[in-house]
Amino acid sequence: MSAGEKAKAKTEQVVGKAVKKTAHAVGQDTTAAKGAALEARGEARETKEKTKDTFKR
Template sequence: MAGNQKAKAKAEQAKGKAKEALGRAVGNERMEAEGRTKGAKGDARQTKEKAKDVFKH
């Protein structure tokens, strides 16, 4: 299960970065902000999974 969550976090980060870049390219501030938010959510998920790994051992 943890591997699935880690992959989900990476995918969320990638989608966020892509959306942020697209928003910046077309000049859409809202899309850019949504991308940053999605990326941050992926970062938080990844941090949570890393913390689980630390306490697992």
């Protein structure tokens, strides 16, 4: 996995989780859903990169 893509995936996961938790605390359901989507996108990116690495070997 390239270092840049790995960092981008982790960043999306961390930011998404922070947005989700903050929005839930404040009571903003729409923003919490956007944070959850961002977190899921980061997890999908990480899975994609791991799959690419698996087939390279």
